[in-house]
Amino acid sequence: MEIQTIRLPIVMASGTCVFLRSRRSRGMVYLDNNATTRIHPDVLDAMMPYLTDAYANPSSGYGLSRQVKKAVDHAREQVAGLLGAHPEEIIFTSGGTEADNTAIASCTACLPDRKHLVGSTVEHPAVRQFYEMLERENGYRTTYVPVDADGMLDEDALDAAVVPGETALVSLMWANNETGVLFPIPELVARLEGKGVFVHTDAVQAVGKTPINVREAGVHFLALSGHKFHGPKGVGALYASSKVRLKPRVIGGAQEQKRRGGTENVASIIGLGKAAELMQSKLVNHDHLKLGDMRDAFEKSLRERLGGVMINGHPKHRLTNTANLAFQGIDAAALLILLDEAGICASAGSACHTGAVHMSPVLEAMGFDRERANGTLRLSLSGLTTHEELERAVEGIVQGVEKLRALRSGPQVTVHSS
Numbered sequence: 001m002e003i004q005t006i007r008l009p010i011v012m013a014s015g016t017c018v019f020l021r022s023r024r025s026r027g028m029v030y031l032d033n034n035a036t037t038r039i040h041p042d043v044l045d046a047m048m049p050y051l052t053d054a055y056a057n058p059s060s061g062y063g064l065s066r067q068v069k070k071a072v073d074h075a076r077e078q079v080a081g082l083l084g085a086h087p088e089e090i091i092f093t094s095g096g097t098e099a100d101n102t103a104i105a106s107c108t109a110c111l112p113d114r115k116h117l118v119g120s121t122v123e124h125p126a127v128r129q130f131y132e133m134l135e136r137e138n139g140y141r142t143t144y145v146p147v148d149a150d151g152m153l154d155e156d157a158l159d160a161a162v163v164p165g166e167t168a169l170v171s172l173m174w175a176n177n178e179t180g181v182l183f184p185i186p187e188l189v190a191r192l193e194g195k196g197v198f199v200h201t202d203a204v205q206a207v208g209k210t211p212i213n214v215r216e217a218g219v220h221f222l223a224l225s226g227h228k229f230h231g232p233k234g235v236g237a238l239y240a241s242s243k244v245r246l247k248p249r250v251i252g253g254a255q256e257q258k259r260r261g262g263t264e265n266v267a268s269i270i271g272l273g274k275a276a277e278l279m280q281s282k283l284v285n286h287d288h289l290k291l292g293d294m295r296d297a298f299e300k301s302l303r304e305r306l307g308g309v310m311i312n313g314h315p316k317h318r319l320t321n322t323a324n325l326a327f328q329g330i331d332a333a334a335l336l337i338l339l340d341e342a343g344i345c346a347s348a349g350s351a352c353h354t355g356a357v358h359m360s361p362v363l364e365a366m367g368f369d370r371e372r373a374n375g376t377l378r379l380s381l382s383g384l385t386t387h388e389e390l391e392r393a394v395e396g397i398v399q400g401v402e403k404l405r406a407l408r409s410g411p412q413v414t415v416h417s418s
């Protein structure tokens with residue numbers, strides 16, 4: 001593998017930007033875009049002035065700060081534009097986790113007498129762990145609605161889960177981070193109509209990858225995160241419908257119209273806005289559907305060249321960038337090591353912590369056994385993924401799987417004790 005020298009932009013404490021030379025393997029194939037994405041060059045360009053010359057605090061009262069405030073407001077419009085929201089309905093946060101936590105905390109604070117929550121069995125820890133904290137510390141009860149083997153929500157079970165007068169909030173993710181499976185949020189919200197509950201959606205994996213209109217969806221809250229769609233890390237937003245009150249979770253200054261205290265992460269907010277604008281134009285151009293064609297062709301060639309490859313998740317109702325694939329008879333953790341050596345980045349369906357292998361709760365909730373989860377890889381593409389990279393990934397995966405299968409079916413080594 002060739003080694004390529006790249007220039008890494010580093011922002012110094014003085015606000016100036018220097019470039020460090022770094023070496024990385026040329027042609028690294030990055031297929032872990034559900035973990036995080038590469039910052040788009042236009043996003044970085046948009047951010048730079050706010051890391052250097054335009055450093056004023058947007059809350060101050062002079063010309064430079066007014067200019068910065070205007071840029072933050074523009075970013076708010078860009079994010080609102082991507083969601084079909086009003087700019088006043090967008091609150092900037094430190095990311096998806098804070099947006100999820102804030103939505104849940106606000107709903108429970110606004111309906112303090114209701115101690116019942118509803119979620120699905122495949123929610124991200126940013127929702128699930130907050131629910132569990134409320135159960136442990138505040139006496140809440142949660143109903144987790146199951147999914148089927150395709151990862152689709154059991155809609156009758158959702159109807160049965162909501163207890164009018166007792167349930168405060170239903171939180172359902174728009175797209176699953178592992179399988180990419182899409183819940184039909186607008187239809188689910190329509191089913192909840194008239195039940196008098198708050199509805200939040202964790203759309204961290206969906207925003208920028210599939211068209212979303214919060215008005216049409218009818219949700220009260222929606223969480224998004226910049227680094228999942230070519231924006232910077234550590235910045236996100238909460239959409240809070242103008243029809244509901246938002247109780248702040250981070251309290252301090254009067255920023256974000258007193259809905260989230262703390263000096264704004266200006267450059268990242270500008271980057272988030274730019275990324276939202278870019279994604280909006282790509283979605284209008286149906287780039288996500290073209291990406292789906294690339295993903296489908298990628299899956300097809302893997303399945304043609306290797307037997308025993310199963311798609312985890314609904315084949316149609318899923319993000320067009322995500323391939324969650326189970327390879328029969330292999331250990332995905334071992335495959336990841338081989339792929340890493342070949343310069344291919346992906347992630348697995350099970351994680352190994354301190355010697356024990358933990359099965360993915362998502363695959364478990366879909367009813368898969370440990371063997372299927374252990375053989376699962378998540379390969380997630382982005383708009384920056386090329387055909388050539390996917391061809392290289394197919395080669396790397398085919399070689400890796402064949403090697404591991406050969407090892408498994410090779411002559412057994414017997415150890416004799418003397």
Ligand code: PLP
Nearest residue numbers: 095096097124126177204205225
């Ligand atoms: N929700 C989902 C579905 C996610 O995939 C993630 C991140 O992986 C989060 C929430 C948390 O987002 P952040 O990393 O911005 O805190």
